[in-house]
Amino acid sequence: MPRLEGRFDAIVIGTSAGGVEALSVLLPALPPALRASVFVVLHLPRDRPSLLVDIFEHRCRHRIREAEDKEPVEPGSIYFAPPDYHLLVDRGRDRVVRVALSSDDMVHFSRPSIDVLFEAAADLYGCRLLGIVLTGGNEDGAAGLAAVRRLGGVCVVQDPDDAQAAYMPQAALKKVEPDFVLPIRQIAELLGGL
Numbered sequence: 237m238p239r240l241e242g243r244f245d246a247i248v249i250g251t252s253a254g255g256v257e258a259l260s261v262l263l264p265a266l267p268p269a270l271r272a273s274v275f276v277v278l279h280l281p282r283d284r285p286s287l288l289v290d291i292f293e294h295r296c297r298h299r300i301r302e303a304e305d306k307e308p309v310e311p312g313s314i315y316f317a318p319p320d321y322h323l324l325v326d327r328g329r330d331r332v333v334r335v336a337l338s339s340d341d342m343v344h345f346s347r348p349s350i351d352v353l354f355e356a357a358a359d360l361y362g363c364r365l366l367g368i369v370l371t372g373g374n375e376d377g378a379a380g381l382a383a384v385r386r387l388g389g390v391c392v393v394q395d396p397d398d399a400q401a402a403y404m405p406q407a408a409l410k411k412v413e414p415d416f417v418l419p420i421r422q423i424a425e426l427l428g429g430l
Contacts, residue, residue, distance in 0.1 A: 240366070240390065240426055240427075240429065240430060243364065244272045244361075244364055244365065244366045244390070244430070245271075245272055245273070245311075245361050245364040245365070246272055246273045246274070246275065246325070246357055246360075246361045246364070246365050246366070247272050247273070247274045247275070247365075247366045247367075247368065247427075248274075248275045248276075248277075248353055248354050248357045248365065248366070248367050248368070248380075248384070249262070249274065249275070249276045249277070249368045249370065250276075250277045250350030250353065250354065250367075250368070250369050250370065250372070250376065250377040250380065250381075250404075251276075251277070251278050251279075251350075251369075251370035251371055251372050251404070252278065252279040252346075252371070252372030252373055252374065252376065252401065252404055253279075253371060253372055253373040253400060253401035253404075254370075254371035254372070254399060254400025254401050255278040255279070255370060255371060255372065256278070256288075256291065257371075257400065258370045258371050258394065258399075258400070258420050259276065259278065259292065259370075260291075260292075260295065261420045261421060261424050262368075262370075262420065262423060262424050262427065263276075263292055263295065263296045263298075263300075263314065264295045264296055264297075264424075265424035265425070265427050265428045266296065266297070266298060266314075266427055266428070266430070267427075267428055267429075267430055268297045268298075270298065270312055270430055271311045271312055272311065272312070272366070272430070273309045273310065273311055273312070273313055273315070273333075274298070274313070274314040274315065275303070275314075275315050275317075275323060275325065275353055275357065276288075276314065276315065276316050276317065277317045277323060277348045277349065277350045277353050278316065278317070279346050279348070279372070279376070280319045280348075281319065282319050282320035282347065283319075283320075284319065285319065286302060286316065286318060286319050288300075288302070288316045289301060289302055289316065292314070296314065298312055298313060298314050299312070299313045299314070300313070300314045300316070301313065301314070301315060301316070302315075302316050302317075302318050303315040303316065303317060303318060303323050303335045303337065304335060304337075305335060305336060305337040306334055306335065306336070307334060307335050308332050308333070308334055309325060309333040309334060309335060315335060317348035317353065318337065318348070319348075320339070320347055320348075321337040321338060321339060321347065321348055322337065322338040322339070322340060322343075322347055322348050322349055322352040322353070323335065323336075323337060323348050323352070323353050324336040324337070324338060324352060324353060324356035324357075325353075325356055325357055325360050325361075326356065326360065327360060333360065336356075338352070340352075343376060344374050344375060344376040345374065346374070346376050349376055349380075350369070350376045350377035350380050351376055351377060351378075351379045351380035351383075352380070353380065354367055354377065354379075354380025354381060354383055354384055355379070355380050355383045357384070358380070358383040358384045358386070358387040358389055359383075359387065361389065362387045362388050362389065363387070363388030363389060364389075365384055365387075365389035365390070366389060366390045366392065367380070367381050367384035367385075367389055367390070367391050367392070368391075368392045368393075368394075368423065369381050369391075369392070369393050369394065369404060369405055369408040370394045370399065370404070370405070370420070370423075371394055371399035371400045371401045371402075371404060371405065371420075372399075372401050372403065372404030372405075373401040373403050373404065374403060374404060374407075375403070375404065375407035376404065377404055377407070377408055378404075378407040378408045378410065378411040378412070379411065381393070381408050381411065381412045381414070382411045382412050385412050385413075385414075390415050391412055391414035391415050391416075392414055392415065392416045392417075392418065392423055392426070393405045393408045393409055393412070393414045393416070393417050393418075394417075394418070394419070394420055394423060395417050395418055395419045396409070397419075398418075398419035398420055399420075405417075
């Protein structure tokens with residue numbers, strides 16, 4: 237089994253169709269001592285409340301929350317993008333890393349957008365970022381993962397043959413040569429070794 241080398245301050249995960257099932261394997265595998273903050277974009281209907289916190293809070297050993305604008309980022313917490321808002325991270329003048337929510341235009345017909353999160357996180361965390369693209373039905377995440385790669389982060393893509401919807405991982409593989417292309421259970425093992 238491959239291992240991740242280095243220390244990560246943040247992990248960004250992007251997914252769409254089939255994402256709840258994939259995250260149900262991945263998020264519970266995160267080790268209890270994980271200090272990295274985890275940010276997740278799952279494409280959701282824009283006009284309904286998200287149930288992701290309810291779905292995952294009893295399955296995971298980490299604090300899980302729907303991201304709120306301007307809140308300080310806490311190590312070891314998992315943040316879900318709320319419906320109809322882009323999720324970003326930024327360091328303010330006080331040097332504290334905070335969540336930022338944006339209602340800017342949709343990207344690839346999506347808000348929240350995986351690309352928006354990945355690009356903001358890559359700018360902030362550079363080589364201390366782990367980016368993961370999972371199952372999904374559009375190309376959101378490919379450009380964002382390319383930004384993670386360009387700024388020195390580690391890139392993981394779910395094996396398209398293992399994905400419920402192969403298009404998103406395939407699009408990522410066309411733009412980026414990732415460090416790992418693995419089925420979801422092996423990505424979970426990879427994260428479990430952090």
